[in-house]
Amino acid sequence: MAARAPTGAKKFRAFINSVPVSVALYLLVIGTIIWSAYSGAQSMGYNWQWYRMPQYFYTLTDDGFQWGEIMIGLVKTIQLSVTAFFFATVLGLLVALLRLSGLVIGTAVAVAFLEFVRNMPILVLLYLFYYVLGPVFKLDRYTASVMCLAVFHAALISEIFRAGINAVPKGQWEGATSIGMSKGQAYRYIVLPQSVKFMLPPMTGEVVHLIKSSAIVSVIAVAELTTIGRNLISDTYMSFEIWFTIAAVYMVVTLALSIGVSRLEKKYAVQT
Amino acid sequence: MVQNDTMISVSKVDKFYDDFQALTDVSLTVKQGERVVICGPSGSGKSTLIRCFNGLEFHNAGTIVIDGIEVEEGSKGLRKLRQEVGMVFQQFNLFPHLTILENLTIGPMKVQKISKAEAEKRARTYLERVHIPEQADKYPAQLSGGQQQRVAIARSLCMQTRIMLFDEPTSALDPEMINEVLDVMVELASTGITMVCVTHEMGFARKVADTMVFMEAGRIVETAPPEKFFTNPESERCKMFLSQILDH
Numbered sequence A: 001m002a003a004r005a006p007t008g009a010k011k012f013r014a015f016i017n018s019v020p021v022s023v024a025l026y027l028l029v030i031g032t033i034i035w036s037a038y039s040g041a042q043s044m045g046y047n048w049q050w051y052r053m054p055q056y057f058y059t060l061t062d063d064g065f066q067w068g069e070i071m072i073g074l075v076k077t078i079q080l081s082v083t084a085f086f087f088a089t090v091l092g093l094l095v096a097l098l099r100l101s102g103l104v105i106g107t108a109v110a111v112a113f114l115e116f117v118r119n120m121p122i123l124v125l126l127y128l129f130y131y132v133l134g135p136v137f138k139l140d141r142y143t144a145s146v147m148c149l150a151v152f153h154a155a156l157i158s159e160i161f162r163a164g165i166n167a168v169p170k171g172q173w174e175g176a177t178s179i180g181m182s183k184g185q186a187y188r189y190i191v192l193p194q195s196v197k198f199m200l201p202p203m204t205g206e207v208v209h210l211i212k213s214s215a216i217v218s219v220i221a222v223a224e225l226t227t228i229g230r231n232l233i234s235d236t237y238m239s240f241e242i243w244f245t246i247a248a249v250y251m252v253v254t255l256a257l258s259i260g261v262s263r264l265e266k267k268y269a270v271q272t
Numbered sequence B: 001m002v003q004n005d006t007m008i009s010v011s012k013v014d015k016f017y018d019d020f021q022a023l024t025d026v027s028l029t030v031k032q033g034e035r036v037v038i039c040g041p042s043g044s045g046k047s048t049l050i051r052c053f054n055g056l057e058f059h060n061a062g063t064i065v066i067d068g069i070e071v072e073e074g075s076k077g078l079r080k081l082r083q084e085v086g087m088v089f090q091q092f093n094l095f096p097h098l099t100i101l102e103n104l105t106i107g108p109m110k111v112q113k114i115s116k117a118e119a120e121k122r123a124r125t126y127l128e129r130v131h132i133p134e135q136a137d138k139y140p141a142q143l144s145g146g147q148q149q150r151v152a153i154a155r156s157l158c159m160q161t162r163i164m165l166f167d168e169p170t171s172a173l174d175p176e177m178i179n180e181v182l183d184v185m186v187e188l189a190s191t192g193i194t195m196v197c198v199t200h201e202m203g204f205a206r207k208v209a210d211t212m213v214f215m216e217a218g219r220i221v222e223t224a225p226p227e228k229f230f231t232n233p234e235s236e237r238c239k240m241f242l243s244q245i246l247d248h
Helices: A006-017 A017-044 A069-102 A105-119 A122-137 A139-167 A169-178 A183-220 A227-238 A239-271 B046-053 B078-084 B098-108 B114-131 B146-159 B175-189 B202-208 B228-233 B236-248
Strands: A059-060 A062-067 B004-015 B020-031 B035-040 B061-068 B085-088 B163-167 B194-196 B211-216 B220-222
Touching: A062 B046, A069 A105, A069 A183, A069 A227, A069 A239, A105 A139, A122 A139, A122 A183, A122 B046, A122 B202, A139 A183, A169 A183, A169 B085, A183 A239, A227 A239, A227 B146, B004 B046, B020 B046, B020 B194, B020 B220, B035 B046, B035 B202, B046 B061, B046 B163, B046 B194, B046 B236, B078 B085, B078 B202, B098 B114, B098 B146, B098 B163, B114 B163, B114 B175, B146 B163, B146 B175, B175 B194, B175 B202, B194 B202, B202 B228, B202 B236, B211 B228, B211 B236, B220 B228, B220 B236, B228 B236
Parallel strands: B035 B194, B035 B211, B085 B163, B163 B194
Antiparallel strands: A059 A062, B004 B020, B004 B061, B211 B220
């Protein structure tokens, strides 16, 4: 009896894992979720109007081809994210180098920055930039948004840099030092190039995180994807269709990014 | 002046790691072209001593003067000094993201600012010297341990060093690869470069050393020419050490 039990469990596992059963189960789970959402909407008398959605992506009229509002919002989201990511990386590297500098004051400044940012809700940080620093330094809402996102993610990125740099063996520093390289040269030619492979996976996660958290700037009405969604809903009242669509657009962008980078990683892994 | 002949001058050096004293009152003089082999039980401070010679570690008391430059933390001469003093490590410490050729050229190009063509020419000369010119375009991970260590020796030589320090260069190697590295070191010794070598390879020591140094517990216990060192060492501790590593 004892010997038969595992074979039974094994058979059951093989049955569950077989392609037709897997597909059927998957469809069942997804179908249940969609059906319950749909029937819920039905029971509250929701009037689905999916046919009205394409115009928000693009329109093709006698005037010719035109991008719709969602696409314009998406471009703004990407522009915002790319700019913020650029500054976050620069600032993050600076903070990481300060922290690793071995100078007491450098470490203190870096840790203070980290703790300040990490223990603050991003929404409050955004209000600080827009309502406090904004009037003081004459920042428009877009600049305030970029700065808020950059500062918030710089803290997280600096930790990625620090971990990546620390993952390079100490012997590499000694090798570089022993041929007369300065600390800066050792970082630039020896240590940072090697830490890239340690940093790429968490960095991708961070970009995805940044794109998602860029939605927060809709509270100060920067015309990015989420703001566009809110505006469209106040015009059309199609909240279900529009939020589903906005969610899907975010997912397409972030998934494409993750898949692209994991391809890149594989290429990298083969090369060295 | 006798002073001009002196390459390395160590005087009354102490070194601490927190409360642990790694070196105690160490004094040593190495003349130009002299080949010194340092041996002793593990933890006796051999590696620490030679790591102090090029400022990978810094001593806490006494003075170390290398080729007229005093080794001091944060001193301006330090980088110049490191270019003159090559170091070969137990774990090779090659740069894994660079090809063999790039490993050899990056120092001369970035530190000494010579042209790429000149650096490559120099690199190929030294690869020839360590008998692996055909490996120039491979990555370190594609080479055997013995080959990697020979690349490491070539990398140091590419800086046109006047002093070579070896920190147990064969300890991490498989037995069948030790000889190929030692052969290169013997050839190097015959070029007249100043060498300080921490090693347990007594056959090699007998062959090339002008001076043997025996260390224990952070002190230099005995300094003698190899003939005397191997046949008639003065200290009991040294006799015991030799009998332990030689009698097999």
